Amino acid sequence: MKVFSSTCTFDYSWDEVSTANWRKYCPWNDKVTHVVGVDTLSRTVDSKTGILRTERLITCNQSVPQWVSSLFGGSATSHVYEVSYVDPASKKVTMCSTNLTWSNVLSVRETVVYRPSSISPTTNTDFTQEAQITALCGGWQKIKNKVEEASVERFRENAKRGREGFETVLEMSRRVFGEQRDLEKHLQ
Amino acid sequence: MAASIAPECNETKEQYDTCFLKWYSEKYLRGNTKSNDCDELFSKYKTCLHKALKEKGMDSMLDDARKSSSETDAEFLKKS
Numbered sequence A: 001m002k003v004f005s006s007t008c009t010f011d012y013s014w015d016e017v018s019t020a021n022w023r024k025y026c027p028w029n030d031k032v033t034h035v036v037g038v039d040t041l042s043r044t045v046d047s048k049t050g051i052l053r054t055e056r057l058i059t060c061n062q063s064v065p066q067w068v069s070s071l072f073g074g075s076a077t078s079h080v081y082e083v084s085y086v087d088p089a090s091k092k093v094t095m096c097s098t099n100l101t102w103s104n105v106l107s108v109r110e111t112v113v114y115r116p117s118s119i120s121p122t123t124n125t126d127f128t129q130e131a132q133i134t135a136l137c138g139g140w141q142k143i144k145n146k147v148e149e150a151s152v153e154r155f156r157e158n159a160k161r162g163r164e165g166f167e168t169v170l171e172m173s174r175r176v177f178g179e180q181r182d183l184e185k186h187l188q
Numbered sequence B: 001m002a003a004s005i006a007p008e009c010n011e012t013k014e015q016y017d018t019c020f021l022k023w024y025s026e027k028y029l030r031g032n033t034k035s036n037d038c039d040e041l042f043s044k045y046k047t048c049l050h051k052a053l054k055e056k057g058m059d060s061m062l063d064d065a066r067k068s069s070s071e072t073d074a075e076f077l078k079k080s
Helices: A014-023 A066-072 A141-187 B007-026 B039-055 B059-067 B070-076
Strands: A002-010 A035-045 A052-061 A077-087 A092-099 A106-116 A125-135
Touching: A002 A141, A014 A092, A014 A106, A014 A125, A014 A141, A014 B007, A035 B007, A035 B039, A077 B059, A077 B070, A092 B070, A106 A141, A125 A141, B007 B039, B039 B059
Parallel strands: none
Antiparallel strands: A002 A125, A035 A052, A052 A077, A077 A092, A092 A106, A106 A125
């Protein structure tokens, strides 16, 4: 098993980040063009805690390294199942994802958390991401290591691009919400 | 907003997503967690999506995945 983890801080409030997070994969984000579909499977609010639970199916179209596809075959389309929890009381978003495609040879489990920054909680948001990547295929350890390493590398690239793209979404969201507020004020 | 895996569901999905985002930012985050403004739109979108997933033969794979979420539910659905 290999672990990939990263942290960063966004210069936006938790309210803004947790809202923009729902449109992380929208046309504003031109860095995640490999994500071609985001579908909501279920959504419920726990009546006792107020926690919002959402299940989504994320569909990606991404080429894989030649040697990987020649080993395992398979198409370029892959699916990820994500279940997320928003706790409005403690201001915490947790998103847990697992791969549905190739799950018999590779297990990728990712957990992402958004929380108000410990240093400036009203204006900034801390982001942490951790992924556990395990090759399940039988056979040589050497091959398993190779598969895991290639997956971690791909994960690292996507994580970086995802973060850059999310910055654009945050910026656009702030602008659009601002314009909307101005318009509403104007109309009152 | 991102597209649906099923193009025929895009329109209802777009309507639902727009409704949800408004509800999330204007009501849910402001403490009104019990409101259900978008239920009707969601059920329309869900009907379309479930039909498409069944046709694509993805429903059983998703059912299996959904069963495995009990672990994270136990951890993250509790009051912190």
